[in-house]
Structures are given as structure tokens and as C-alpha cells.
Amino acid sequence: MQLSSWMKGTMLVTVSALLIFVIMMLGGLAFTWNISEGGTEWNAPIQTISDSLVFDGTAYSFTGEDFLEEGCWAMLLDEEGKMVWSFHKPEDVPEKYALTDVAAFARWYLNDYPVRCWVREDGLLVVGSPKGSVWKQDFSTDLQDLLQLPFWVLGFFLLALGCVLGLAWLVLRRWFRQEQRQRDAARSNWINGVSHDIRTPLSVVMGYAAQLESAPDLAPEHRRRACAIRAQSQVIRDLVNDLNLTMRLDCEMQPLRRESIQPEVFLRQIGADFLNGGMAEGFDFEMQLPETPLPLLLADPFLLRRAVNNLLTNCVRHNGPGTTICMGARAEGRRLLLWVEGGTAREESLSVPRPLEEDGGAAHGTGLRLVAQIAAAHGGRAAFCGGTPCRCELWLPLQ
Numbered sequence: 001m002q003l004s005s006w007m008k009g010t011m012l013v014t015v016s017a018l019l020i021f022v023i024m025m026l027g028g029l030a031f032t033w034n035i036s037e038g039g040t041e042w043n044a045p046i047q048t049i050s051d052s053l054v055f056d057g058t059a060y061s062f063t064g065e066d067f068l069e070e071g072c073w074a075m076l077l078d079e080e081g082k083m084v085w086s087f088h089k090p091e092d093v094p095e096k097y098a099l100t101d102v103a104a105f106a107r108w109y110l111n112d113y114p115v116r117c118w119v120r121e122d123g124l125l126v127v128g129s130p131k132g133s134v135w136k137q138d139f140s141t142d143l144q145d146l147l148q149l150p151f152w153v154l155g156f157f158l159l160a161l162g163c164v165l166g167l168a169w170l171v172l173r174r175w176f177r178q179e180q181r182q183r184d185a186a187r188s189n190w191i192n193g194v195s196h197d198i199r200t201p202l203s204v205v206m207g208y209a210a211q212l213e214s215a216p217d218l219a220p221e222h223r224r225r226a227c228a229i230r231a232q233s234q235v236i237r238d239l240v241n242d243l244n245l246t247m248r249l250d251c252e253m254q255p256l257r258r259e260s261i262q263p264e265v266f267l268r269q270i271g272a273d274f275l276n277g278g279m280a281e282g283f284d285f286e287m288q289l290p291e292t293p294l295p296l297l298l299a300d301p302f303l304l305r306r307a308v309n310n311l312l313t314n315c316v317r318h319n320g321p322g323t324t325i326c327m328g329a330r331a332e333g334r335r336l337l338l339w340v341e342g343g344t345a346r347e348e349s350l351s352v353p354r355p356l357e358e359d360g361g362a363a364h365g366t367g368l369r370l371v372a373q374i375a376a377a378h379g380g381r382a383a384f385c386g387g388t389p390c391r392c393e394l395w396l397p398l399q
Contacts, residue, residue: 013168017161025153046118049074050125053085060085071130077102078123093128109136195240202240206233238313245306246370256300256377260399263294263329263336266301270308271327279313282321283342288328297336298399299378307374310367311340311392318390319343326389335380336398341391368392 044067052064053076060076065087068074073093075086081097083089092111102124106117110126114134118125212218212226271287274280308327315325325342371392372382380396 013165014161017157017164021157021160044068046116046125046127049127050118050120053120053125055122062087068127069129071133072128074125074127076120076123076125084123090128195244198236198240202233202237206230206237209233242310242367242370245303246373257302258298259301261297261299261301261304263297263338264289266297266304267308267327267329267338270305270312274309274312279316280325283316283319284322284324286324286326288326290330294329294331294336296399297396299396303374303377304396307371307394308338308340310371314367314392315340315342315390324389331398332395334398336394336396338394338396339391341389343389 044064049064049067052067053060053062053074062074062085068087073086073088073090075083075089075093077097078084081099081102083095086095090111090113093113094111097105105115105126109115110128112131113128114131114136115126115128118127209226209230213223213230215223218226267287267289271285275285312325312327315323319325319342323343325340327340329336329338331337368382368384371394375382375394375396378396380394383393383395385391385393
């Protein structure tokens with residue numbers, strides 16, 4: 001869903017940038033056409049003005065006054081550069097020109113007057129406009145450079161598109177993070193509120209169940225039921241704690257307090273607590289550790305203990321009494337392999353490691369999802385394999 005939104009946003013920005021590029025190109029072409037002879041010229045086309053100047057053999061007659069705007073003027077030079085006819089010529093415009101003068105003002109200005117020239121059979125027609133009314137510039141370029149123009153335009157367009165996409169990515173990324181933080185905060189507040197509301201009545205239930213379980217005059221059947229209530233209440237309390245912890249790991253709100261851990265000592269302590277806590281009653285427990293000391297492990301002892309205890313609890317919960325539960329560890333290169341296996345899981349048997357689903361569905365339980373999150377927080381991974389026995393592995397980087 002998130003990838004689809006990013007793709008739609010990228011396509012929208014790309015189409016918008018392409019549309020802007022096309023509009024700018026069309027606008028540039030329209031502007032160029034408008035200022036060229038294909039559009040409106042200074043006044044009227046100079047050929048039309050030239051056709052309005054007629055020589056009858058003795059004198060010139062001019063009927064093109066309407067083609068010239070206010071302040072415009074015209075003159076006719078013969079082959080020697082001498083003026084033979086003029087119309088509203090300014091006083092500061094000379095009446096005779098050398099060849100070099102004609103070559104200069106034909107391309108630029110004549111005494112700061114922008115002029116146009118038209119070659120006739122009887123000479124050169126010069127039409128001028130007021131000073132400061134027209135900008136005139138000569139432009140020329142090599143043909144090979146001109147042929148490279150499309151590539152330059154395409155390159156600048158791609159550069160602009162990259163900048164627009166980069167800016168859009170930064171803005172969308174910031175918006176997405178803000179929305180994610182708001183969702184995480186709302187989820188955290190909701191989970192904390194529910195957890196707080198559950199703890200108080202749950203403590204009351206567990207307290208009364210423990211009192212009933214220890215009452216001397218309680219019937220054996222009722223004592224068994226009180227024990228079941230206390231045990232299931234303990235399961236609910238552990239589930240609430242796992243829910244809080246998995247939420248904190250998801251939101252990166254759980255700081256890692258890493259310490260150097262000796263894996264053999266750490267696992268023996270967990271095994272002793274598992275046996276002394278009564279959870280292993282009715283189960284056979286084995287521990288497999290190498291004879292040579294394992295390298296030190298840099299990890300958060302609280303989180304790692306939580307992960308191993310969840311795996312042991314999962315084995316007890318999904319297997320009947322008499323099942324053998326085995327816990328061990330060994331070094332595999334620069335990683336530590338820590339495993340817990342026992343019996344056959346209730347889930348469908350698998351012969352290869354099975355990744356957890358993104359939503360942490362009920363088929364895996366919050367406990368296994370929390371194990372995977374703890375492993376990932378330490379830079380490792382978790383693998384869960386079904387079969388006989390069911391095996392859960394933690395791969396953690398060594399110090």
C-alpha cells in the first residue's frame with residue numbers, strides 16, 4: 001500500500017513536470033514566432049512599405065504613411081550611399097553614408113535609431129523607429145552547437161525533474177514520518193491505557209485465586225480450578241507485557257542497554273530459573289553447550305532473557321507433559337546460534353525456516369513476534385522451524 005502511494009506520487013510529480021516543460025516550450029515557440037516576421041513586426045512588413053514608394057521618372061511618391069507608426073521615418077539611399085528621398089527623417093541622421101556605415105547600421109543601429117533595410121532596384125530603403133523603442137540584437141551560432149540544443153534542453157529537464165522529485169520525496173518523507181509518529185503515539189497511548197486498565201482487575205483475580213489455591217478446606221477439584229485461574233491470569237499478564245514491549249520495539253522507543261554477556265553463564269541462569277519456577281514440571285529439560293567457552297555477546301540481558309523465556313514458554317504451552325525441551329548455543333563464524341526445541345508444535349509442520357507475517361497474526365502469537373523483534377533490534381534474526389521437534393533459532397552477532 002505504501003509503495004503504491006509512492007509510485008502514484010512519483011507519477012504525479014513526473015507528469016506535472018513534463019506538463020510544465022511542454023507549456024514552457026510552447027510558450028517559447030509562440031513568443032519567438034510572435035516577435036519574428038511570422039507575427040507582428042515593428043510596424044508593417046518593410047516590403048509593403050517599399051511597395052508604397054514609387055518613382056515616376058522625375059520624383060518619388062509615397063503612399064505608405066499609414067503603415068508607419070508615430071515617430072517612424074524612412075529614407076532611400078542610392079548606390080553611392082547618398083540620400084535621394086526621405087520621409088520625416090530626424091535631423092541627426094546623416095544624408096550620405098560610406099559602404100562601411102551601411103554595413104554597420106544594417107546589422108545594428110543608425111545613431112541609436114533601430115532600423116530595417118530593404119534592397120530595391122533603385123537603391124536601399126531604410127526604415128527607422130524612435131530611439132529606445134526596439135531592441136535589436138544579432139545572433140549566430142555554429143550548426144553543430146545548434147544540433148546539440150535538444151540534448152541540452154533534455155538534460156536540463158531531467159535535472160529539473162530530479163530536483164522536483166527529490167524535493168517531493170523529502171516533503172512526502174517528512175509528512176509520512178509525522179503521520180507515522182502520530183499513529184505510533186496514538187497506538188502507544190491506547191495500549192498503555194488498556195494495559196493499565198487490565199493490570200488492576202487482573203491482580204485482584206490472581207490474588208484471590210492464590211488465596212483459594214492455598215486454602216486448607218478447599219476441595220481438590222476447586223483447588224485445581226483456582227490453580228488454572230491463577231495460571232491463565234499469569235498468561236494474560238505476560239501477554240500484556242509482551243504487547244507493551246513489542247509496541248515499544250516497533251516504535252523504536254525501547255532503548256538497548258547492551259552489556260558483555262557470557263552465553264554459557266547466561267543460558268544456565270535462564271535454565272535454572274525455568275526449572276525452579278515450576279514451568280518445567282512434567283517436562284524433560286536438556287542443555288547443549290560446547291566444551292570450549294563461547295565468545296562474548298554484546299546484548300541487552302533483559303530483552304534477550306525475555307526472548308529465551310518466550311521460546312521456553314511456547315514449548316511448554318504447545319506440548320504435553322513428558323516432552324523433552326532442549327536449549328543450547330554454539331558459535332557459527334561471527335554469529336551466535338541460540339536455539340530452543342521441543343516436541344511438535346500445533347501449527348502445520350515445516351521443514352524450512354518460516355518468516356513471521358508482517359501483521360504478527362494469531363497463528364504465531366505475540367511471543368514469537370516479540371522474539372523476532374528482539375533479534376532484529378540486536379542486528380540478528382530469528383528462524384522458526386516446525387516438525388519433530390519444533391525448533392526456534394536466534395542468530396545474534398558476536399562481540
